Amino acid sequence: MRMSALSATTEVPVATIKYYLREGLLARGDLSAPNQAAYGEAHVRRLRLIRALIEVGGIGIAGARSVLAAIDSDMPTEQTFGIAQLTVSEQIDPADLDPNFLDRVDTALEGWHVSPQNPGRLAAARALMAISAAGQDDLRGWVRRYTEAALLVASADLDEVDAREDRQEKAELVVVGTALGDALFSGLRRAAQEHVSAERYFQGTAARTDGPSNATSAASSHRDSQEES
Amino acid sequence: MRMSALSATTEVPVATIKYYLREGLLARGDLSAPNQAAYGEAHVRRLRLIRALIEVGGIGIAGARSVLAAIDSDMPTEQTFGIAQLTVSEQIDPADLDPNFLDRVDTALEGWHVSPQNPGRLAAARALMAISAAGQDDLRGWVRRYTEAALLVASADLDEVDAREDRQEKAELVVVGTALGDALFSGLRRAAQEHVSAERYFQGTAARTDGPSNATSAASSHRDSQEES
DNA sequence: TATGATGGATAGCCGTACTATCCGATAGTT
């Protein structure tokens, strides 16, 4: 399989494949001559993985490089988790994190085994800080309820990983789950918001695919315009 | 309050404030002369909101403009939800979405009131498609468990919004919750992953802040290097 | 009336993710 065939089967432009080769995301094909390389199924798989991570996972080229390296290495699954987490969460300097919000997070996480450096802990604190800075501070049990949901999701994640035998398979699932699980969850969350909203304020109307009772999807027009003192 | 004071209290560079003014994210101050403008508390609040949306929420300038316009308008809360959802979820063309994955999502969402155009439904389908393309297909109850967690989170969201009186407050919470809730949740999810992992494989070690039993945060070295046929 | 800050307009910068062009080597056809 030459590069153009690889391009055709994956729908990734040749120029982009060359770019990934340059960036070290994709291994070069077997050279039978200085300008004839052979690519195989492994390359197809890898290329699809790269696209998924970058396009949907939103992890950049550098991030893709680091998680792919983790998959290809022989490190244990927990360490792969760590790298995947570090990669998807952009780096946060604990220094510019108000300790109050770290405390709030730690309170919500009471009893959990989470290291202080866990990227998620820091990210959660930063999110809370931003929410508070944006003027929303009185959040009652909101955070705690999020925490419970997060526990469910994390259990599902780990169960799924545990179900695999091969360490390569495990590693790939860890990376894919970490990078794309966020996207999946937020999609489902938005769907759930519409559902709950519909149930509460328009309850009684029939289920999906029919009603014009679409609570949250009513957006249109109303763009721009913004004044204030 | 002049622009430099606004800059000082919010820690946003003057040049950046000017940029936001140009982009219509922030209203101009009251001009007492062609080069003397007065800014007030409302501007401080708004500026902090903008920073939170852009820095943490990852919503771009254009996205910020559209949700801010929604806040400032007098549209009903459900419509604000719709706009916030459209804004945080990047547009997906249903055409390049394999119907099989939409079906899978719809199966997981069975019995819910969700319109076919709901951005979350489409985003979830795309995430599933990417996960499958990345070679992870056999996901048993994973999606369903995510769905259950999403329902919890959405209920928490709606409860919180319902607790507000003022429509402006409601609208701001909708926007902030939609844009920053994802960040909060994924942070908590990562923390939960470490917790569950620790409980399962190192169970018995004491709670946070102590043990070296940090399952997922062990990442380090092991960067780069990647070969394959 | 001199000094420095102010607001606004314009142009430039930087990083990221590609994309386009060129080139000499090779493969397949005749």
Added chain:
DNA sequence: AACTATCGGATAGTACGGCTATCCATCATA
């Protein structure tokens, strides 16, 4: 053997997003 299309690789260019820097006339203050 000649010709043409295609190949892999190197290099340079592009598009966009989010700022950042410079300029300038105007103003507050001393």
